[in-house]
Amino acid sequence: MQMTTKKLPPRTLSVAPMLDWTDRHYRHMARQITHHAWLYTEMVTTGALIHGNRERFLAFNECEHPVALQLGGSDAADLAQCAKIAEEYGYDEVNLNCGCPSERVQKGAFGACLMNEVGLVADGVKAMQDVVDIDVTVKHRIGVDQQEDYSVVRDFVGHLAEQASCKTFIVHARNAWLKGLSPKENREIPPLKYDYVYQLKRDFPDLEILINGGVTDNEQIAEHLKHVDGVMVGRAAYHQPLTMMAQWDALFYDDHHEIMSLENLIPVLHDYANMHIQANKGTLLRHMARHYLGLSHGMNGARQWRRMLSDASLLGQNNADLLQQAGMAVGVLQA
Ligand SMILES: Cc1cc2nc3c(=O)[nH]c(=O)nc-3n(C[C@H](O)[C@H](O)[C@H](O)COP(=O)(O)O)c2cc1C
Numbered sequence: 001m002q003m004t005t006k007k008l009p010p011r012t013l014s015v016a017p018m019l020d021w022t023d024r025h026y027r028h029m030a031r032q033i034t035h036h037a038w039l040y041t042e043m044v045t046t047g048a049l050i051h052g053n054r055e056r057f058l059a060f061n062e063c064e065h066p067v068a069l070q071l072g073g074s075d076a077a078d079l080a081q082c083a084k085i086a087e088e089y090g091y092d093e094v095n096l097n098c099g100c101p102s103e104r105v106q107k108g109a110f111g112a113c114l115m116n117e118v119g120l121v122a123d124g125v126k127a128m129q130d131v132v133d134i135d136v137t138v139k140h141r142i143g144v145d146q147q148e149d150y151s152v153v154r155d156f157v158g159h160l161a162e163q164a165s166c167k168t169f170i171v172h173a174r175n176a177w178l179k180g181l182s183p184k185e186n187r188e189i190p191p192l193k194y195d196y197v198y199q200l201k202r203d204f205p206d207l208e209i210l211i212n213g214g215v216t217d218n219e220q221i222a223e224h225l226k227h228v229d230g231v232m233v234g235r236a237a238y239h240q241p242l243t244m245m246a247q248w249d250a251l252f253y254d255d256h257h258e259i260m261s262l263e264n265l266i267p268v269l270h271d272y273a274n275m276h277i278q279a280n281k282g283t284l285l286r287h288m289a290r291h292y293l294g295l296s297h298g299m300n301g302a303r304q305w306r307r308m309l310s311d312a313s314l315l316g317q318n319n320a321d322l323l324q325q326a327g328m329a330v331g332v333l334q335a
Helices: 024-033 046-051 054-058 076-089 103-107 111-116 118-131 150-164 194-203 218-224 235-239 241-245 248-252 262-279 285-296 302-309 312-316 321-329
Strands: 013-015 038-045 067-072 093-098 135-140 168-172 208-212 230-233
Touching: 024 038, 024 241, 024 262, 024 285, 038 046, 038 093, 046 054, 046 067, 046 076, 054 076, 067 076, 076 093, 076 118, 093 111, 093 118, 111 118, 111 135, 118 135, 118 150, 135 150, 150 168, 150 194, 168 194, 194 208, 218 230, 218 248, 230 235, 235 241, 235 285, 241 285, 262 285, 262 321, 285 302, 285 312, 285 321, 302 312, 302 321
Parallel strands: 013 038, 013 230, 038 067, 067 093, 093 135, 135 168, 168 208, 208 230
Antiparallel strands: none
16 A cells, blocks of 8 residues: 655646556656656556456556546446545545547446436546545546537536536547547547637636647647646657656746756666566566657657667567667667
8 A cells, every 4th residue: 555645736737548558657757757747547447446456457656646546437336446445555536537439438338428427427426535535536528429519518517516526627628429430530530629628617717627638749738728727648748758748847837857868767767677577577678668669759869769669579688778778779878
């Protein structure tokens, strides 16, 4: 069990929950770059937590705070049980996924289809709040399928605020189309409507409204922050972590520590990878290195870095020194 008594920063910036991407190794790396942005886990279903290997789904590095667990589920009792487990594990927030459009998730009756079941969501949020002291938040879309009207998301948020005292909403500013689009297409094709999210903040000034979707640079973040309380970044924070996040603490949290560089990051990642490999619990270099590919984004030698860190035979040696060798190959570290 890990508990924290640290004062939590505001959710001005956060890194989105991303299945297969924002695992504990990615989050460890992200935390070296930004000390304050909130980090979200991959979605974990209530079924997996209740019946599966908890340690596998919940383990995180102490440095990751503030860290939020995202749950997928719709049964109030199961959600409450999982929220309690998350709190006991030391998570700082539990977030309910009401935005994922995948068919698999729809069969389990959760994710984006919950936008049509606001009563169920309210029951779930209330049940979680009843058993934990950490924040219970909701991540959702602005509508599903052909629901184009602003009133859809307004009523969803209004109902949860009123009936479940939910205070924090993370709004992916596009619809989810439940039929006919893959999850990937559902992050690209339905148009972004940032004005709907801005309007939410105007209509519910006392709620904490975070915007998500399509953000790729700090100028966009600064612009959004004129209208809402926070910005959640997904793909850009994954594909170009240093370019995207290195300035965040200085620009948005008024913390002017030394900006993280690849040169300074490599030794930290090397020690971290070494520790996991030595622990001999099945974590392999490739489980960690796959998240490091984007670190060279925009640099000379970016391709060489990516090539070395995705080379099956080099990774197969399972030796963390590969990170140093890649750093030398691209001229970031001295030979
Ligand atoms: C690979 C991948 C996996 C994702 N998994 C989840 C997830 O588990 N839960 C969730 O709420 N959203 C998930 N998303 C959606 C993101 O959280 C985010 O809402 C979306 O990517 C839009 O933000 P962006 O344009 O900044 O990437 C995922 C996105 C990607 C790219």
